[in-house]
Amino acid sequence: MFKSSQNKEFFLGIDGGGSKCKAIITNGNNEILGTGLSGPGNPLHGFEQATNSIIESATLALKDADLEGVNLHNINAGIGLAGVNLPAQLKQMQLWKHPFKQMFLAHDLMIACLGAHQVNNGAVIITGTGSCGFSCIDEQEFLIGGHGFPQGDKGSGAWFGLQATKQVLLSIDGIVEPSIMNEMLLTKLSCSDATSIVEMIVSKKATFYAQLANIVFDAANLGDKVAIAIIEEGVEYIDTLARILLAKKPARISLLGGIAPILKAWLSQEVQMQLSESLSPPEVGAVIFVQQKLALQQDEIGQFN
Amino acid sequence: MFKSSQNKEFFLGIDGGGSKCKAIITNGNNEILGTGLSGPGNPLHGFEQATNSIIESATLALKDADLEGVNLHNINAGIGLAGVNLPAQLKQMQLWKHPFKQMFLAHDLMIACLGAHQVNNGAVIITGTGSCGFSCIDEQEFLIGGHGFPQGDKGSGAWFGLQATKQVLLSIDGIVEPSIMNEMLLTKLSCSDATSIVEMIVSKKATFYAQLANIVFDAANLGDKVAIAIIEEGVEYIDTLARILLAKKPARISLLGGIAPILKAWLSQEVQMQLSESLSPPEVGAVIFVQQKLALQQDEIGQFN
Numbered sequence: 001m002f003k004s005s006q007n008k009e010f011f012l013g014i015d016g017g018g019s020k021c022k023a024i025i026t027n028g029n030n031e032i033l034g035t036g037l038s039g040p041g042n043p044l045h046g047f048e049q050a051t052n053s054i055i056e057s058a059t060l061a062l063k064d065a066d067l068e069g070v071n072l073h074n075i076n077a078g079i080g081l082a083g084v085n086l087p088a089q090l091k092q093m094q095l096w097k098h099p100f101k102q103m104f105l106a107h108d109l110m111i112a113c114l115g116a117h118q119v120n121n122g123a124v125i126i127t128g129t130g131s132c133g134f135s136c137i138d139e140q141e142f143l144i145g146g147h148g149f150p151q152g153d154k155g156s157g158a159w160f161g162l163q164a165t166k167q168v169l170l171s172i173d174g175i176v177e178p179s180i181m182n183e184m185l186l187t188k189l190s191c192s193d194a195t196s197i198v199e200m201i202v203s204k205k206a207t208f209y210a211q212l213a214n215i216v217f218d219a220a221n222l223g224d225k226v227a228i229a230i231i232e233e234g235v236e237y238i239d240t241l242a243r244i245l246l247a248k249k250p251a252r253i254s255l256l257g258g259i260a261p262i263l264k265a266w267l268s269q270e271v272q273m274q275l276s277e278s279l280s281p282p283e284v285g286a287v288i289f290v291q292q293k294l295a296l297q298q299d300e301i302g303q304f305n
Numbered sequence: 306m307f308k309s310s311q312n313k314e315f316f317l318g319i320d321g322g323g324s325k326c327k328a329i330i331t332n333g334n335n336e337i338l339g340t341g342l343s344g345p346g347n348p349l350h351g352f353e354q355a356t357n358s359i360i361e362s363a364t365l366a367l368k369d370a371d372l373e374g375v376n377l378h379n380i381n382a383g384i385g386l387a388g389v390n391l392p393a394q395l396k397q398m399q400l401w402k403h404p405f406k407q408m409f410l411a412h413d414l415m416i417a418c419l420g421a422h423q424v425n426n427g428a429v430i431i432t433g434t435g436s437c438g439f440s441c442i443d444e445q446e447f448l449i450g451g452h453g454f455p456q457g458d459k460g461s462g463a464w465f466g467l468q469a470t471k472q473v474l475l476s477i478d479g480i481v482e483p484s485i486m487n488e489m490l491l492t493k494l495s496c497s498d499a500t501s502i503v504e505m506i507v508s509k510k511a512t513f514y515a516q517l518a519n520i521v522f523d524a525a526n527l528g529d530k531v532a533i534a535i536i537e538e539g540v541e542y543i544d545t546l547a548r549i550l551l552a553k554k555p556a557r558i559s560l561l562g563g564i565a566p567i568l569k570a571w572l573s574q575e576v577q578m579q580l581s582e583s584l585s586p587p588e589v590g591a592v593i594f595v596q597q598k599l600a601l602q603q604d605e606i607g608q609f610n
Contacts, residue, residue, distance in 0.1 A: 011345050044507075059610045086504055127462075147474045147503050150455040151467060154475075162456060175545055200392055202349075240480055 010070065012100065013060050013286030015111060016041020017051060018129065021206065024056035024064050024283045025075075032284075034065025043085035047092050049078050055080060055099060078290030079103060080111030080282055094101035104293040108282060109134035113235040116254040116278040117284025120292070123250035123269065124278075128212040128257030129154035133241035135250050143246065145241055155234035155241075158257045160216045161305035162208030163230045165201060169194055179239060180228035181219045188215060198218065210258070217262050235266045243270040252276040315375065316384035317363050317405065320590030321346020321355060323434065324512065328362035329588045330370050330380075337589075338362060339370025349388035352397050359384060373444040377404040384408060385416030385587055390448065396521030409598040413587065414448065420590025421583040425597070429583075431564035433562030434515040436461035438546035440555050449549055450542075454511035460539035460546075461579050462564045466517030468535045470506060474499055476531060476547060484531035485523045493520060515563070517587035522567050540571045547576040557581040 002085055010033070012021045014109065021041035038056035062070055077100040084090040085107045092267050093105055113124045113136050123135035132152040149158045161164045168185045170176040172194045191197045201208070217228035229281025238255075245253055255264055264272065315338070318329045324348035328337045337402055343361035346356055365383065367375055389395045390412045419442050428440035435458040437451025454463045473490045476483040477499045494538045496502045497524055505580040506513070524532035545561075560569055560580050569577065 086500060086505070097571070144478050147499060148507060151470045151506060152474050152503070165456045169457050173449050174549070175449075175542070193389060194452060201456060202453060237480070244479070271594075287442070 007255075008259040010067070010075050011290050012061065012072075012075050012216065012288045013111075013141060013288075013290065014041070014054055014079045015108065015282040015286055016054060016057075016081040017108060018042045018045065019081055021053035021057040022281075022283045023054075024287065025058075025061045025067065025157055026287050029142060030287070033067065034061045035283075036060025036061070036062075036064060043081060043089045043093055043114075045084060047096075050081070050093075051098075056084060060086045065243050067219050071132055072101075074101055076100065076102045076290050076294060077104070078106065078111065078286035078288075079284045079292070080106045080108045080289070081105065082108045082218040082255065084108075085146075096159060099139040102294075106286070106289050109146075110136060111139065111284065111285035111289055112256055112282040114288045115282045116192040116256060117252045117276075118279050118284075118288060119251065123245040123248065123249040123253040125157050125245065125255050125260075126236060127238060127255070127259050127263055129153075129157050131238070131241075131257070133161065133245050135245050135248050135253075137248055137250055142245075144244055145237075149209070153206070154237040155263070156206075156257075157210030157272075158206035159209075160234060160259070160295045161169040164212055164216045164227070165235070166195070167230060169197065176226060180224045181215050181227055184215045184219060188212065193254070196228065196237070199228030214262075231266055235263070235268075238263065239268050239271050242274075243266070246271075246274060254278045258289075306356040315372070315380050316592045316595050317358055317366065317377075317380050317384075318588040318593075319346075319362060319382060319384045319597065320587040320591055321359060321362075321384065321386040322413060323347045323350065323387055324562065326355075326358035326362040327540060327586075327588045328359075329365045329592065330363075330365040330372065331592050334568055334593070338372065339366045340370070340588075341365025341367075341369060346386060347388040348386060348394045348398055349391060352394075352401075354520070355386070355388075355398075356401055356403075363405075377406075381405065381407045381567040381595050382409070382601060383411065383593075384589035385411045385413045385591045385594070387413040388395050390414075390451075407595075407599075409595045411594050413593070414451075415441060415446065416590035416594055417561055417587040419593045420585045420587045420589065421561060421585050422557045422581075423589075423593060423594070424556065428550040428553065430543060430550065430560050430565075431562040432461050432543060432560070432568055433512050433566050434458075434462050434478065436464065436543070436546075436552050436562070440550050440553050440558075442553055442555055443491060447550075450546060452512070458511070458543040461511075461567070462515030463511035464514075465521045465535065465539060465564070466514030467531070468539070469517055469521045470502070470514070472531050472535060474502065476552075481531060484524065485527060485529045486532055487521050489520045489524060490517065493517065518564055518565075536571050540568070540573075543568065544576050547572070549577075551576075559583045566595075574587040 009028045011026045021038045022034040025211045036057040038053040041053045043050040125133045133144040136140045188198050218228045314333045316331045326343045328341040341362040343358040346358045348355040430438045438449040440447045473487050475485045494505050521532045
């Protein structure tokens, strides 16, 4: 039904993160024909769930594009996944008996960077639930930070939320000065005192704390000194990531992730001035990635002919 | 077989913590006749496990004292438990159909303080896996800190271990200065780089991090600046707890817990000078507690006669 000509070829781009998996299907003219959204796609938190989410999002994207008659077996997929920077998860995913024509696997930062800049020369700082810096210049990849919660991911949503919680507990104890975050956090968690906060947050994960990040910025905007000190510490780290990445002279650098819009204004002027707007989301980066890999295969075939 | 005279009465003292439950049995002359050790006794981490541990440690203490013929039903028990400062856990424990003659329940800080000072007027700072301050003066109890990991418990073993891990990851990334803790942590965890550290520590709990605390002190003793800065921050908090407790004018104040011996030398001279050695462990405090409660009952009976 669909012959593999330049214009009738389809490409799947998939961005699999800790909370959801996004897929797009494009044609050879790079037009997005359909999108699909499913559950968590990070194999670190479950290989079966991640692979199910990948297939589900791809199937939904085909359906959205009215291409239900097309088999995944006939489509090349570029898949960017959180977690595959860890060797065990990468190996597990590489051994997956996937349903695609070919699967090209990258970590989520690679496709975020490709999507943001649409060329293979750029850097990104991501600050969402977690945080990290990444650049890809002349095919040299460089990753900094991103060591997870609570041991790393400074300047991320989860980090801001945890810092707020820590300082509120110290403030309620009278060990740091009074903060308007105290009332904000008690209200947000429907708690009445430090004990009920502790009961509420026991064993909570990064995604929970990331939802508390706004408290810090709201309080800082009202002049709260405790909140401003937290932001200054987080921003110092993000500024440092930016300087380290800028020293590598990327063509472009972008700040991405859920708290990027709110954090940007707090960065140093020097860093802010050098930030470029992201051109497209990671799932578009995944399509660019698969096209680059296919072009390389063509080059290699060409060399032998 | 055993008549309840002053000298043939037995008392159980139990200290139930997050990792183990310790019991002693004493006679009316306050001589320790036997001891018992069992598993975790914090009801926050499982009511059934905690109550089983309490019974097991008590039974082992009786056996150790060659008092297997004595029924728990004939013995008054003082039980100090971590976790019963939280209302839900306290209520659950109070409703427990316990096997003792009478059960007198206290939180673990109360019996630690009673054990350390053997009188009802004192303060303790505990820094083991977690940290907190407590005083009991003229029957007024005061608790500060102790909000759990990772949101509280500053200056505790788990806090030192997590700070070490954070700083090592930042140092490996070149964001903070080189530290000899880097090599120490890699060796301790049998890891080769930041990625393998992250794989090793994902989702680890406070007890895991507490085992890393020594790295900070070992490195600081070798002059490592990153380690010294961590200790200074932790010590500032413990010094603050001490000053807040000292302002309440306790008869005595002691520093207790697993890292107390190593931390003591880092405290301010002013605080160090006011610290007293602990007189006895928490399980002895639990026996003092049950004896005080029984004396109160006698007084009340006396008032009506």
